[in-house]
Amino acid sequence: MTSSPARDRILDTAFRLFYARGIRAVGVDLIISESGVAKATFYKHFPAKDELVLAYLDRVDVIWTGQLHAAAEAAGPEPADQLVGLFDALGTACRREGYRGCAFINAAAEAAPGTAIHTRTVVHKQSVLAWLRDLAARAGADDPDALARTLALLLDGGLSDGALAADPEAASAAKLAATHLVSAAVPRAAG
């Protein structure tokens, strides 16, 4: 029950449609018909639409966190380099066809504060922030908290602006700014 072909198909379809069109804009009937399952099957796996939305957010969290970590590690073993390298994940994401910004920020825009969905987005952002803080501390930053917060701002700003197409170069501007901020914050910058 935690996994089945029908459930996977539903989640795949929801992932695609929710991200592309927004959560409220996509009805369960559309997800059901596009994923080719019966209505009863849908409601067996996800007793309410909101539970599907949470499963969608969990999947986005796994994917995005994975891309962030991979980009960081690709920059080498030094935490200071990783803090800059992770911005490559932003560049890759923005360039992808159908890019529509951060799924969490988008979901939060549609959910009322205090709901399970809204809370899930807050938890996600806090876990990214905690990771950045850890990296900043290991990089030997003077003020790891401040550096992590600033980089999180840059990351989320890039995620938002890329979606609004206000600037196709948002990702590289973010990485460049991150380079400056990291080397200013870390006494003996690595690399």
Add this chain to the structure above:
Amino acid sequence: MTSSPARDRILDTAFRLFYARGIRAVGVDLIISESGVAKATFYKHFPAKDELVLAYLDRVDVIWTGQLHAAAEAAGPEPADQLVGLFDALGTACRREGYRGCAFINAAAEAAPGTAIHTRTVVHKQSVLAWLRDLAARAGADDPDALARTLALLLDGGLSDGALAADPEAASAAKLAATHLVSAAVPRAAG
């Protein structure tokens, strides 16, 4: 027709409800009953809901742009100081009760790319960016484009993160980072 007590009441109510709950989450029936107008009056002033949404976005644009300019000017006559001072508008906004992030980013999350509503959000972000670019050029930045883009990232990141409550100090972190970035980018920093 361009202005009337009934029209103002509708727009006031829409402003409050759209921002607090999201655009799709608020039906015209609710706006009609809360603003105390008749349905026919509503549709006389706004022949379709989307036109009300555009009027709402225009109002947000006037208010937010005004706050940004006011905060910048309060920092003094030097463009370099203004580029940092404008972040005070972010701090004020984030601290406000019922703060839910950037109305434009939120609207873009609900609207399909290519629609009038989505386009309006892009235009807004571009006009803020153009203003920043002008300020950066007048401040004598080495690369006004890059500085403006980076500050826009910080601003939008602060707008998003403040909404997700991931960090109550987002606004001050943004201002601090702006201070560093501006003085690094402007040969002879003012102030």
Add this chain to the structure above:
DNA sequence: ACGCTATCAGACAGGTCTGTCTACTATCAA
């Protein structure tokens, strides 16, 4: 053969959404 489980197909209920339409009222100017 039997029963269990997962699935499919689709009708249905009850609510909400946008937008149209009819009918009545109040104000104000000519």
Add this chain to the structure above:
DNA sequence: TTGATAGTAGACAGACCTGTCTGATAGCGT
């Protein structure tokens, strides 16, 4: 007095929403 204008009140249509329910089918272990 007459007529234009802006407004109120609310029924209505047609689409869409979530979620429930009935009934049929297919595979699988015993």
